[in-house]
Every structure is written in structure tokens, then in C-alpha cells.
Amino acid sequence: AQTVTQSQPEMSVQEAETVTLSCTYDTSESNYYLFWYKQPPSRQMILVIRQEAYKQQNATENRFSVNFQKAAKSFSLKISDSQLGDTAMYFCAFMNPGGKLIFGQGTELSVKP
Amino acid sequence: DSGVTQTPKHLITATGQRVTLRCSPRSGDLSVYWYQQSLDQGLQFLIQYYNGEERAKGNILERFSAQQFPDLHSELNLSSLELGDSALYFCASSARSSSYNEQFFGPGTRLTVL
Numbered sequence: 647a648q649t650v651t652q653s654q655p656e657m658s659v660q661e662a663e664t665v666t667l668s669c670t671y672d673t674s675e676s677n678y679y680l681f682w683y684k685q686p687p688s689r690q691m692i693l694v695i696r697q698e699a700y701k702q703q704n705a706t707e708n709r710f711s712v713n714f715q716k717a718a719k720s721f722s723l724k725i726s727d728s729q730l731g732d733t734a735m736y737f738c739a740f741m742n743p744g745g746k747l748i749f750g751q752g753t754e755l756s757v758k759p
Numbered sequence: 760d761s762g763v764t765q766t767p768k769h770l771i772t773a774t775g776q777r778v779t780l781r782c783s784p785r786s787g788d789l790s791v792y793w794y795q796q797s798l799d800q801g802l803q804f805l806i807q808y809y810n811g812e813e814r815a816k817g818n819i820l821e822r823f824s825a826q827q828f829p830d831l832h833s834e835l836n837l838s839s840l841e842l843g844d845s846a847l848y849f850c851a852s853s854a855r856s857s858s859y860n861e862q863f864f865g866p867g868t869r870l871t872v873l
Contacts, residue, residue, distance in 0.1 A: 689847060690761075691864035737802060744815050745790065745853065747862060749802035 648673045650740050652750035659728045660758055666713075667723045667753045669738030675699075679741040680714065680721045685752075686734040694736070697721065728757045762786065763852050763865035771871045777838040780868045784831055784852030790814070791833040792853070792862060793825055797846035808833055837870070845872045 649672045659665035671680070682694040697705045697714050704712050709729075713722045725732055738750040762785035772778055784791050793805040795818075804817035808827035819825075822840075827833040837844060847869050851862040 689867055689869075691849060691851075691867075693861060693863075696861065745792070745807065745860065745862075746804045746815055746817060747792070747794070747851075748804070751801050 648675070648740050648742055648748050650738055650748050650750040652738055652753050654753045655751070656754045656756070658756040658758055659725075661728055661730060663728055664724060664726045665728055665755065667725075667736050667738075667755065669721045669723070669750055671719050671721065671738070671740050673719070673740065673742075675743065678743070680712075681739040681741065681747070682710070682712070682721075682723045683737045683739060683749075684732075684734045685737065686731075691737075695723065725755075730757050730759060733757045761863040761865065763850060763863050765848075765850050765865035765868050767868060768866065769869050769871070771873065772840060773873055774840055774842060776840050776872075777836065778840065778870065780835040780837070780848050780850075780870070782833045782835070782850030782852075782865060784833070784850075785863055788852035788854050788863070789831065790853045790860070791827055791831070792851040793819075793833070793835050794849040794851065795846045796849065796867070797843075799843070802849075805835070840872045842872050845870055 678699045680697045684692045695707045709726045735752045740748045764783045766781045789810045791808045796802045805819040807815040825835045847867045849867045850865045853860040853862045
């Protein structure tokens with residue numbers, strides 16, 4: 647069975663600084679997708695970034711980028727130039743071939759002014 | 760706005776009762792997924808429907824059932840409710856049933872069982 651682990655329940659960062667959120671996963675699949683979702687206080691689930699396992703190049707979306715290490719089954723999220731609006735719960739997720747999303751426990755990020 | 764709608768936004772009910780949560784997917788999306796977010800269990804996949812047919816089941820209790828109608832909206836039925844069923848229930852939709860399609864999440868229905 648696939649599992650996703652986020653080992654940092656809480657993190658904080660100063661505005662304009664850079665922060666990295668960690669995620670590891672376990673699977674026997676060779677092809678899959680990985681995601682980072684953001685859940686602000688409104689509770690809406692917002693897709694931040696997506697990585698296809700067959701692509702070696704790390705995905706980037708503006709201030710958000712990932713460090714995907716397939717052999718190590720690691721998928722960290724880097725947020726550059728942190729903004730107050732980045733304060734949220736962040737979930738790492740694995741998508742299996744059937745399309746089911748498996749989520750980690752989440753990391754609560756606080757961006758401080 | 761993801762284009763996925765869920766009603767109601769909030770639901771407060773008593774133990775032993777039955778409730779129905781409704782989800783309308785994005786226009787054109789055929790696949791609907793239900794997830795439960797609780798303090799104890801985190802975010803868990805419950806069930807998936809594609810074009811009216813059940814495609815996958817996750818950690819869904821026997822007291823819970825779902826269906827997808829011809830107009831593609833979906834309903835999640837929760838019966839014999841217990842305190843532990845209190846959670847945020849999300850619906851998500853995607854274009855196809857196969858993997859690697861982005862899922863768009865609705866705003867969720869917060870269920871409180873007293």
C-alpha cells in the first residue's frame with residue numbers, strides 16, 4: 647500500500663524568506679504523480695504544484711518549486727519569498743494509477759511579518 | 760473557485776440520524792471523488808464514481824453510501840451517524856477516470872454530529 651509521510655507538523659518562516667517542507671512516500675509503482683496542496687483557513691483545497699514521476703526535471707510554479715528524488719522517494723516543496731498569504735496547511739499527496747489521492751498528515755506553515 | 764459545488768456548507772445533526780451531502784462536478788467532468796477530513800484520520804479517500812458507476816472504494820464505512828446520477832451530480836449518504844463521523848467532507852472532480860488527471864476540490868461540507 648502507498649503511504650505518504652510529512653515529518654514536520656508545524657513550521658514557521660519570516661516573510662520574504664525561503665522555507666522547505668519535507669515529504670516522503672512509499673510505493674511499488676513505477677509511474678505516478680505527486681502533488682502539493684494548500685489548505686488556507688477557509689479550508690478550500692488548492693493545488694500548488696504537480697510532479698510526474700517519469701519526469702526528471704523538478705516542477706516549478708512561480709515561487710513554488712519541488713525537489714523530487716525518485717530513488718529516495720522524497721518530494722519536498724520550497725517556497726521562496728514567503729508571503730503572509732502562504733500561511734496555510736500544506737499537504738503532500740500521491741496519486742495511484744486508479745486516480746485515488748493519498749495524503750500525508752500535513753504541515754502547518756505560519757509566515758510571520 | 761474550482762467549479763465544483765457542494766451543499767450544504769454546514770450540517771449539524773444528532774447521533775443516529777441520516778444525512779445526504781450533495782456534489783456537482785465541474786462542467787464536463789465525469790469522475791467524482793469523495794474525501795473525509797477529520798482530526799483523527801486526516802484526509803482520506805472514501806469512494807470514486809465515473810459516469811455513474813463506482814470505480815474505487817477506500818476507507819468508507821458500511822454505514823456510508825454514495826451514488827452518481829445521470830446528470831453527473833453525486834450524493835454521499837451517511838446513516839446511523841456517530842460522534843466520530845464529524846468531519847469535513849470534500850468532493851472533487853476530474854475529467855476522466857484514469858490516473859494523472861488533476862482533481863478539483865469543492866469547498867467541502869462540514870458535518871457536526873452532536
